[in-house]
Amino acid sequence: MWQSPNDVVLISDPRVTSIPVQESGEPLADVRGRLRVDPRLADGQGAYAHLRSGVLERLEHAESLLPDGYHLLIVEGYRPVATQRRIFDEYRATLTGLTPEESYVAASRYVSPVEVAPHTAGAAVDLTLCAPDGTEYDMGTEVNDNPEQSSGACYTAAPNVSDDARAHRKLLAAALEPAGLVNYPTEWWHWSYGDRYWAMCTRAAQALYGPVEFTL
Ligand SMILES: C[C@@H](N)C(=O)N[C@H](C)C(=O)O
Numbered sequence: 001m002w003q004s005p006n007d008v009v010l011i012s013d014p015r016v017t018s019i020p021v022q023e024s025g026e027p028l029a030d031v032r033g034r035l036r037v038d039p040r041l042a043d044g045q046g047a048y049a050h051l052r053s054g055v056l057e058r059l060e061h062a063e064s065l066l067p068d069g070y071h072l073l074i075v076e077g078y079r080p081v082a083t084q085r086r087i088f089d090e091y092r093a094t095l096t097g098l099t100p101e102e103s104y105v106a107a108s109r110y111v112s113p114v115e116v117a118p119h120t121a122g123a124a125v126d127l128t129l130c131a132p133d134g135t136e137y138d139m140g141t142e143v144n145d146n147p148e149q150s151s152g153a154c155y156t157a158a159p160n161v162s163d164d165a166r167a168h169r170k171l172l173a174a175a176l177e178p179a180g181l182v183n184y185p186t187e188w189w190h191w192s193y194g195d196r197y198w199a200m201c202t203r204a205a206q207a208l209y210g211p212v213e214f215t216l
Pocket residue numbers: 011087108109110111112117118119124126144184187190
């Protein structure tokens with residue numbers, strides 16, 4: 001079901017970056033009021049709670065596929081280009097002892113280079129599973145724990161997580177994959193539809209969503 005940690009195609013790989021985008025023009029839609037949204041990364045304008053309408057509709061379908069007692073909890077959707085660049089640069093700067101080329105590739109295990117970043121297109125979502133009262137299920141790491149912080153347990157197929165956490169990751173995948181989303185295998189919480197990584201995984205000739213501005 002999942003790529004082994006040794007076989008992961010990173011988002012900086014030319015097999016991903018070379019895929020063209022045929023922009024669909026689909027609007028961003030507000031997730032709030034349609035799915036559960038966690039405010040931990042909220043920005044003043046609510047940009048974080050927006051996704052392309054086709055992505056949101058697929059997430060609503062995924063929500064309907066979850067068993068009783070489980071809900072999607074959306075943490076971050078749309079991300080402005082400047083924010084994407086900042087978190088890429090900050091994480092890359094922590095990876096010492098590497099050549100510039102090596103640090104670019106290594107950083108892309110955890111953050112997308114801005115040129116190919118799906119959050120800036122409203123095509124990617126960081127999410128987890130919660131109970132009806134909002135309590136988050138054990139997924140093995142926190143959302144956004146990086147490979148160094150988590151000893152690699154952030155990788156979706158990581159062996160160093162509990163049976164419970166592995167079962168919860170499988171439950172998430174069992175709802176999101178039939179709804180048409182694909183996972184970034186270095187992050188159990190990162191799923192996308194319509195971006196270049198999705199096109200690579202589904203063998204689509206082109207991506208559907210490129211970077212967009214967020215306006216209210
Ligand atoms: C930083 C993390 N939350 C994330 O979203 N990573 C992916 C790969 C991205 O930046 O697109």
